[in-house]
Amino acid sequence: MRASAQAHANIALVKYWGKRNLEWNLPLAGSLSLTLDGLTTTTTVSWNETGSDRLILDGKEATAGALDKARVVLDEIRRRANIDAFAHIESANNFPTGAGLASSASGLAALTLAAARAANFDCSPEVLSIIARRGSGSACRSIFGGFVEWLPGKQEEGNDSHAVQIFPADYWDLRVVVAVIQDRAKAVNSTTGMLHTAETSPFFQPYIDTVENDITQAKKAIADRKIKALGEIAERSALRMHASMMAADPALIYLQPNSWRVIDRVKELQMDGAECFFSADAGPNVKVFCTPQAEEELTAEIGRIEGVKKIINATVGGDARVI
Secondary structure, three states, X not given: OEEEEEEEEEEEEEOOOOEEEOOOOEEOOOEEEEEEEEEEEEEEEEEEOOOOOEEEXXXXXXXXXXXXXXXXXXXXXXXXXXXXXXXXXXXXXOOOOOOOOOHHHHHHHHXXXXXXXXXXXXXXXXXXXXXXXXXXXXHHHHOOOOEEEEOOOOOOOOOOOOEEEEEOOOOOOOEEEEEEOOOOOOOXXXXXXXXXXXXXXXXXXXXXXXXXXXXXXXXXXXXXXXXXXXXXXXXXXXXXXXXXXXXXXXXXXXXXXXXXXXXXXXXXXXXXXXXXXXXXXXXXOEEEEEOHHHHHHHHHHHHOOOOOOEEEEEEEOOOOEEO
């Protein structure tokens, strides 16, 4: 009863920020993402009849909070597979953990697939997506490769809230240049930040009201492979999300001065004709999407910016897989 799996981080082009149900980890609105090869979690799960659940993350005993998230997934696997066992988990990321680079998405997706396979629980990718969502909302998207939509669903317990692949990984060769501003864990995790924003920001509901239209427009831009159109949607989605955070009371500020230096340089390069756009999640690190032809120049330009610690280059990633 042992299996290993790999899953990739995903970056939302149309953002997810806000829950309609905390217990079932259900979103207030949908989202749309790109799965990234180059930001990968590898996880091994062993089911044992004795002991206790244990999580080793990046070679160290995980925090209680990380283990609690994992247990939500493990409990769901135990229930569905009808097993009574404890899990020993060893998981490692090839990129910074907890720093706004979607390590929880790839981590919980890899855990879901490895735990299900080790328990001999055979199910569809949609069911795996539902289970992964329980541990981390964005993890439901990392079950799939390519361009992925998370359907918000309407059911109370979320059986209709899962991700679907809208275009496969080989549909459009986009590149991503990740500017790592900070590689340590952020001070305020995403769940806490979402709840605080929803409770105190006057900009939160207006931001949520824009999501459905952004998804519709983004899907068309991807279908047409129009990077300028997709960039306009992705940039405004990211900025509106961060505006709602900054309008919270007290303000929730993830982007740092060096983050804005990267964003400013991307806007300058756009004016010079570069086919690129930026996005940023709940953390200071900035992701720059571009065509293959622009990747080398962008990597060099962004690498020279003050405060950029390192660059991670990524391509479009595939489905989570058993290894």
